[in-house]
Amino acid sequence: MIKDPFIKKIDRGEGKELILFSKNELNYKFFKGLPPILDNQTHLRFHPTRSEWVGYSSTRQNRTFLPNSLDCPLCPMTNNKNPTDIPVDQYEVAIFTNRFSSLHLERSEFPSLEINTDRATGNCDVISYSSNHNDEFSKLPLERIELIIQALSFRTKELINNSKIKYILPFENKGKEIGVTLEHPHGQIYSFGHIPEIIKKQSIAQKINPLNKYLFDIPKELILKKNNTAISFVPRWARYPFEIWVVPYRKISHLFELSDEEQQDLAELILEASKKLDAIFNSPMPYTLAWQLSPKGYEKFHHLHICFQPIRRSKTKLKYLAGVEQIAGFFLVDLPPERSARILRGDEKPDE
Numbered sequence: 001m002i003k004d005p006f007i008k009k010i011d012r013g014e015g016k017e018l019i020l021f022s023k024n025e026l027n028y029k030f031f032k033g034l035p036p037i038l039d040n041q042t043h044l045r046f047h048p049t050r051s052e053w054v055g056y057s058s059t060r061q062n063r064t065f066l067p068n069s070l071d072c073p074l075c076p077m078t079n080n081k082n083p084t085d086i087p088v089d090q091y092e093v094a095i096f097t098n099r100f101s102s103l104h105l106e107r108s109e110f111p112s113l114e115i116n117t118d119r120a121t122g123n124c125d126v127i128s129y130s131s132n133h134n135d136e137f138s139k140l141p142l143e144r145i146e147l148i149i150q151a152l153s154f155r156t157k158e159l160i161n162n163s164k165i166k167y168i169l170p171f172e173n174k175g176k177e178i179g180v181t182l183e184h185p186h187g188q189i190y191s192f193g194h195i196p197e198i199i200k201k202q203s204i205a206q207k208i209n210p211l212n213k214y215l216f217d218i219p220k221e222l223i224l225k226k227n228n229t230a231i232s233f234v235p236r237w238a239r240y241p242f243e244i245w246v247v248p249y250r251k252i253s254h255l256f257e258l259s260d261e262e263q264q265d266l267a268e269l270i271l272e273a274s275k276k277l278d279a280i281f282n283s284p285m286p287y288t289l290a291w292q293l294s295p296k297g298y299e300k301f302h303h304l305h306i307c308f309q310p311i312r313r314s315k316t317k318l319k320y321l322a323g324v325e326q327i328a329g330f331f332l333v334d335l336p337p338e339r340s341a342r343i344l345r346g347d348e349k350p351d352e
């Protein structure tokens with residue numbers, strides 16, 4: 001049995017929230033913290049040939065860019081001189097509304113143009129994995145990964161119950177190579193008022209190709225680890241070098257449906273996968289991490305899966321999304337998934 005976390009919710013005004021999660025009860029000391037940004041003009045414009053929405057958010061240009069630990073907005077506070085986004089003296093895991101949010105639940109302005117425009121409905125949260133600026137995901141204790149999953153479960157359940165939200169994407173951009181603007185270990189939670197086209201396509205595809213069709217048949221050469229309730233593997237259809245999927249065997253569509261055992265098993269495999277990725281080149285692997293939850297209305301087909309999408313293919317080379325990937329969405333992969341799996345398991349050396 002996993003113990004329920006201690007949860008403390010703080011209203012930071014202007015619709016901004018801070019939620020603190022801890023395994024043990026903490027006695028927080030509160031400070032004032034960074035003020036909200038009020039003039040965040042964001043809206044959606046319709047792309048006529050791709051038939052999808054494009055988001056515009058001009059205040060994002062002024063986001064904090066790679067600050068040192070003294071100016072880091074995710075570090076806890078010790079005095080009122082250096083305000084941060086998490087204005088407490090200590091914490092384990094924190095989720096808060098992004099001050100530079102590109103999506104808003106309350107604001108409704110959008111320009112009137114000759115093309116179709118709309119309000120950018122939704123919400124953007126940040127999840128800080130640790131109060132320690134120099135921590136790394138793959139070096140966190142298993143207990144902390146469990147707490148991160150519990151925090152994501154709690155928050156995504158709360159968000160999906162909001163009638164304005166249609167789809168939630170918890171994700172992480174890791175590494176400067178990916179374009180991270182803060183080094184403090186953290187992820188994000190984007191909640192959309194619409195279902196992005198690619199996500200819709202992914203969910204519809206699962207009607208025809210349910211993940212369960214593959215899950216119990218994954219060949220040994222692609223499996224990284226499995227336990228009672230979940231499996232981690234390099235998919236035969238990987239689009240990125242060293243791509244890893246972590247999937248619970250039971251078809252569920254949201255994190256909050258995980259049983260205690262499934263939650264622990266998933267945490268174990270996720271931590272193990274991140275360790276394997278960092279071990280390949282003996283340095284933190286840059287990747288995007290996607291928590292693939294079901295959009296509203298597709299729960300019947302969607303099978304929860306967690307995907308690591310790394311971009312380092314050799315010690316000196318990165319996988320860039322170039323012409324064919326960006327224009328046609330057609331991925332060309334240099335590293336066969338079968339070889340990725342051998343390297344990840346330590347049976348073969350990666351390229352220099």
Ligand SMILES: [Zn+2]
Pocket residue numbers: 069072073074075132133184
């Ligand atoms: Zn920090």
